[in-house]
Structures are given as C-alpha cells and as structure tokens.
Amino acid sequence: MADAVQNGHGPRAQLLAAAKPFTAEEESALREALKRCSAATLEAAIQFRKSHDVAQVPVVVIGVIERFVEPSLRPKLKEADDELRLVEDLGIDSLTMMEIVILVEDVLQMQINNDELRNLRTVGDVKTFIDCKVRGLPQPKPTKFMPVEQIVAVMPIQPPFLFLNEASINGHGAQGKYKISGQEFFLQGHFKDNPVMPASMMLEALGQLAVLSLIEGLVPSEDSRQIDPKTIFFTSCEGVRCHRMCKPGEVLTLAIKPKRAKMPLATFEGSIRVGQEKAVIAEELTLTFGYAESAAAPETTSSDAAEEPKRSASPVPPTPLAAAMNA
Numbered sequence: 001m002a003d004a005v006q007n008g009h010g011p012r013a014q015l016l017a018a019a020k021p022f023t024a025e026e027e028s029a030l031r032e033a034l035k036r037c038s039a040a041t042l043e044a045a046i047q048f049r050k051s052h053d054v055a056q057v058p059v060v061v062i063g064v065i066e067r068f069v070e071p072s073l074r075p076k077l078k079e080a081d082d083e084l085r086l087v088e089d090l091g092i093d094s095l096t097m098m099e100i101v102i103l104v105e106d107v108l109q110m111q112i113n114n115d116e117l118r119n120l121r122t123v124g125d126v127k128t129f130i131d132c133k134v135r136g137l138p139q140p141k142p143t144k145f146m147p148v149e150q151i152v153a154v155m156p157i158q159p160p161f162l163f164l165n166e167a168s169i170n171g172h173g174a175q176g177k178y179k180i181s182g183q184e185f186f187l188q189g190h191f192k193d194n195p196v197m198p199a200s201m202m203l204e205a206l207g208q209l210a211v212l213s214l215i216e217g218l219v220p221s222e223d224s225r226q227i228d229p230k231t232i233f234f235t236s237c238e239g240v241r242c243h244r245m246c247k248p249g250e251v252l253t254l255a256i257k258p259k260r261a262k263m264p265l266a267t268f269e270g271s272i273r274v275g276q277e278k279a280v281i282a283e284e285l286t287l288t289f290g291y292a293e294s295a296a297a298p299e300t301t302s303s304d305a306a307e308e309p310k311r312s313a314s315p316v317p318p319t320p321l322a323a324a325m326n327a
Contacts, residue, residue, distance in 0.1 A: 022050045033106055037067045045107050054134050057108070058127050064103050065123065068096050079276050082124025083168075083175050083253060090123075108134060121145055121168065141171040144216065154215055155208070156229045160185060163205035164254075167212055173257035174213040178205055182248030197246040202280045206270040207234050209254050210287055213268075219261040221291065231290030235265070239283025250274050256285070264288045 027046060034042045041063025048056040066077050069090045076084055086092040092100070097120075101112050110133055119142035120126050132139050146167045155162060167176040180197050187195040211232050213219070221227055246252060256270040266287050272280040 022046075030107065033103065034063075034067075037063045041066075048108065054131065057131050057134055060107055061104065061127050061130050062123070064100055064107065065090070065092075065126070067103075068092065068100055077123070081276070082122060082127065083255075084123045085121055086123070086126070087121075104130060110134065119143060143168050143170040146212070146216075151212060154229070155212060156232065157208055157211070161204075162208065163201065163252075164208055164212065167209060169213055169216050169218055171218075173255060174209050174216075174218060176205070176209045176212075176254040178252045178254065180246060180248045180250055180252065187248070195248055197252075199240075199242045199280065202242075202246065202252065202272055203237055203240065203282060203285070205252065206254055206256060206268075206272065206280070206282055206285055207237075207287070210256050210266070210268045210270070210285060213256060213258070214266060214287065214289055219258050219266050225291040227289050228292040231288075233288050235286045235288050237282055237285045239281070241281045243278040243280070244274065246272075246274060246279055252279065259284065264290055 026049065030045055030049065031042060034045060041060060044056040044059035044063065047053055048060060062077055062080075066074050069077070069092065073090055076089065084090060086097065097117065101117065105111055108130070110130075112133070116129070116139075120129055121143055125143055128140060131137075146169070148165050151164050151167060152158065152162065155164075163178045164176045165178050167174060169175075182195060184197075184201075186198060186201065190196060190198050211229070214227050214232055215229050217227075251274065253273045254270070255272075256268045259267045259269055261267070266289060268285045268287075270280075270282040270285050271278070
C-alpha cells in the first residue's frame with residue numbers, strides 16, 4: 001500500500017478538506033462503498049466528509065470493523081470495549097485487516113503504510129491510530145503485548161501466586177487478563193462449597209499489573225535508570241470498592257493507570273471488570289521501588305594492577321514496611 005501522504009493530515013490540510021464541497025457524486029460513491037455497513041456508519045462518514053469533524057472517526061472505524069467480523073461477534077463491538085483484540089476476540093486475520101484498511105482509506109480519504117499496522121492489536125489501537133492520522137498528530141508509543149511466558153520471565157512474583165495470564169502496556173497504562181480457573185489454592189476454603197475470588201487477591205492482581213508496568217518502564221525513571229524488580233513492594237491501597245463477586249470460569253479484565261511517581265513511590269489507579277460489569281475499583285494503589293545499582297568500575301593502583309576491584313556502595317535498603325506484600 002502506498003506510503004502515507006507527507007503533508008496531507010496537518011491542520012492546514014484539514015481546513016482545505018473541510019472547505020472542499022462534498023458533491024452528490026461523492027456521496028453516491030460513499031453510499032456504495034458502505035452499503036454493507038450500518039446506517040449510523042454511513043451517516044458518520046457523510047458528516048466527516050462534509051465537515052471533517054474528527055468526532056465522527058471512531059463511529060466510522062467501528063462501523064467498518066463491524067462490517068467485516070462474524071455476525072455472532074458484532075455485539076462485542078457495541079459494548080465499546082477498546083481492549084477487544086482484533087485476532088483473538090474478533091477473529092480478524094491479516095487479509096481481513098487489509099480489507100478494513102482499504103475501506104477506511106477510501107471513506108476517510110487517507111493513506112496508510114502497511115508497516116504502520118504491525119502494532120495494532122486492539123480496537124483501541126486502531127481507533128487511536130486513525131484518529132492521530134486524521135488530526136496529523138504523532139502516533140503514541142506502540143502497545144506492547146506480553147503473553148504469560150514473557151510475564152513469568154520478568155516478574156519477581158511467580159506461579160502459583162501470579163494472577164496475570166496476559167498483559168498489554170502502552171504510554172497511557174496497562175491492561176491484563178486473568179481467568180479464575182477454580183484450582184487456585186485459596187479457593188479451597190473461600191468459601192465452603194461456594195468458591196469466590198477473595199477481594200484481597202483481586203487487589204493483589206492489580207498490584208501485580210502495576211509491578212509489571214514499572215518493570216516495563218511505564219513510569220519514566222530518573223536519569224534513565226532501571227528499576228530493580230526485587231525492590232518493588234506494595235505499600236497501600238485507598239478508595240477501594242467491590243461491586244460484584246467473581247467466580248471460577250470468569251475472566252478478570254484488569255487496568256491500571258499511573259497517577260504520580262517520585263522515587264521511591266509510584267501511585268496508580270486501577271479497576272477490574274468482568275465483561276462490562278465493574279468488579280473492583282481502587283482509587284489509589286501505591287508501590288515502593290528502587291533502582292538497580294550500576295556496576296562499579298574496577299579500581300587499580302600503580303603498585304598492583306591486578307588488585308581486586310573495590311565493591312560498589314551498598315544499595316539503599318528498601319523502605320521498611322510492617323505489612324509489605326510482594327505485589
């Protein structure tokens with residue numbers, strides 16, 4: 001597919017596009033292109049072509065995606081869940097994705113480079129990408145998707161106490177999923193003949209997602225130093241509300257966003273949903289962390305060049321936490 005037009009999406013180009021008359025012939029062609037899309041999609045596309053109103057873009061994008069997914073999966077799109085995965089949740093393969101892109105290009109009168117599609121994994125990624133293209137804004141940092149194998153490789157928390165099956169991290173926050181299998185050790189007694197995921201464990205899952213986001217650099221560190229996973233501990237959680245019970249077989253969708261961070265504390269807001277139902281809200285979840293010590297340069301003297309390098313200064317001990325929980 002052709003490269004993106006160099007100067008076709010800035011504010012000046014938008015004004016020119018808005019001023020250009022939208023002819024009857026163009027509307028007829030647009031109706032033909034979107035004949036298998038919903039009436040709402042067509043109306044939003046017409047409004048965009050007439051006024052270049054970027055508020056219509058998400059409606060157009062979702063409508064075009066809906067046209068290409070299986071009818072049984074279309075209700076998911078109506079839930080307005082930006083975390084829906086194109087492949088895993090909607091069954092969109094690479095060829096279908098190209099069909100979607102070609103139609104979006106035609107409707108919104110824009111061009112998309114194939115290389116730009118590689119990091120689009122969710123509906124939210126697609127909406128953000130198209131919106132930035134239309135507005136002439138720089139693209140945000142691509143979402144990093146992490147399957148459980150990658151999570152286990154970097155996390156200090158390990159099974160059977162790890163409550164993340166997958167995660168994705170972008171410049172705004174992190175999302176994760178955990179399916180309650182029913183085999184969790186704590187469900188044996190919580191409760192008798194009525195297994196229910198403890199609220200404390202759901203908060204633990206949110207804490208683990210926050211830990212992962214720190215390790216993966218969601219919160220910028222001072223002087224580009226690396227955060228040491230061994231120094232990350234749970235300190236506090238405020239504004240917690242539980243809205244529903246969560247049981248075996250249900251999938252928890254976790255989300256966290258950073259609120260503030262200054263060494264040695266990082267605070268996040270978090271939530272858990274089951275489908276579209278709220279399960280847990282945490283207004284503030286705070287972790288303490290430290291930076292990894294850089295290797296000390298070897299020291300030598302003129303009298304003994306083979307002298308053993310002096311040890312680096314001892315790392316600052318972690319903040320004492322009477323009830324710290326390795327999150």
